[in-house]
Amino acid sequence: MQSFYLKLLGTGSPKPNKERSGPAQVVMIDNTPVLVDCGEGTTRQLLNSNINPIEVENVIFTHLHSDHVFGYSHFLLGGWSLGRKKLTIVGPKGLKAFHEKVLDMFKDDIDYRVSTLGISEEGLLDVNIIELPSVGGEVPLSDLDVDITYTPVIHNVETFGFRFQKGNQSIVISGDTAPVNSLIELAKDADILIQDAAIVSSVFNNKSSDPNILRIWDILTKEHCTPQQAGEIAQEAGVKCVVLTHLLPNTDEEEVYQEASEHFNGKVIVGQDLMEITIDN
Numbered sequence: 001m002q003s004f005y006l007k008l009l010g011t012g013s014p015k016p017n018k019e020r021s022g023p024a025q026v027v028m029i030d031n032t033p034v035l036v037d038c039g040e041g042t043t044r045q046l047l048n049s050n051i052n053p054i055e056v057e058n059v060i061f062t063h064l065h066s067d068h069v070f071g072y073s074h075f076l077l078g079g080w081s082l083g084r085k086k087l088t089i090v091g092p093k094g095l096k097a098f099h100e101k102v103l104d105m106f107k108d109d110i111d112y113r114v115s116t117l118g119i120s121e122e123g124l125l126d127v128n129i130i131e132l133p134s135v136g137g138e139v140p141l142s143d144l145d146v147d148i149t150y151t152p153v154i155h156n157v158e159t160f161g162f163r164f165q166k167g168n169q170s171i172v173i174s175g176d177t178a179p180v181n182s183l184i185e186l187a188k189d190a191d192i193l194i195q196d197a198a199i200v201s202s203v204f205n206n207k208s209s210d211p212n213i214l215r216i217w218d219i220l221t222k223e224h225c226t227p228q229q230a231g232e233i234a235q236e237a238g239v240k241c242v243v244l245t246h247l248l249p250n251t252d253e254e255e256v257y258q259e260a261s262e263h264f265n266g267k268v269i270v271g272q273d274l275m276e277i278t279i280d281n
């Protein structure tokens with residue numbers, strides 16, 4: 001078994017999808033899981049991946065859009081009630097306020113569990129919160145035997161892409177983004193790139209003459225990638241393997257695969273929930 005690989009937990013998007021949970025993935029580093037994003041269903045998908053939520057002591061958020069945080073309250077309270085004593089969360093500015101809102105929203109529930117059930121507050125009220133500077137740089141998670149760097153990408157709120165580097169092996173997660181040079185640089189020669197490929201022509205019917213559809217397509221092209229753009233980014237960055245994710249309901253997987261493959265010489269994987277992605281030697 002490799003000591004550095006990735007598990008996809010949720011490969012979906014904001015739209016409810018019976019086949020895909022909300023965006024979330026785990027980077028495994030010497031059996032230590034680092035969760036990146038926490039979409040709807042994350043805690044259940046951890047269990048389905050044979051990862052005990054207690055063991056997840058580090059969570060990184062690419063950004064704070066609803067689809068990437070819907071599962072956080074369950075992960076936070078559920079993992080704590082199972083016995084997790086330590087948690088660090090990392091993400092853009094606004095993370096602390098978001099975390100505190102969750103605690104506030106469930107204050108009565110938490111009070112009940114602490115005072116009546118006798119669960120220690122440890123691991124819930126002492127969460128270590130790291131808000132990253134906008135400019136990019138290093139992620140200060142020094143307990144892990146991996147270097148994590150990040151860069152701002154292009155979305156409609158502050159969003160970061162992350163690179164995990166362990167020795168000569170690397171895994172990059174794009175975050176939600178339109179094509180941008182900072183991502184290509186971040187992903188340079190990476191083994192694996194987990195890439196937003198949300199906007200698929202046939203799903204959005206972008207050949208339509210309906211002005212409202214065209215207007216929405218136009219907005220989304222400034223915030224997400226098409227499978228073609230995902231392929232182009234992978235090609236330019238020179239990665240070995242691109243994994244397409246953030247997929248909408250009714251996405252034609254063959255279309256997504258073909259479109260990305262036409263623009264990328266490496267390995268293309270259309271992401272599926274619970275897929276394990278290992279680094280090819």
Ligand SMILES: [Zn+2]
Pocket residue numbers: 013014023065067068176246
């Ligand atoms: Zn998203």
Ligand SMILES: [Zn+2]
Pocket residue numbers: 063065155176
């Ligand atoms: Zn987003």
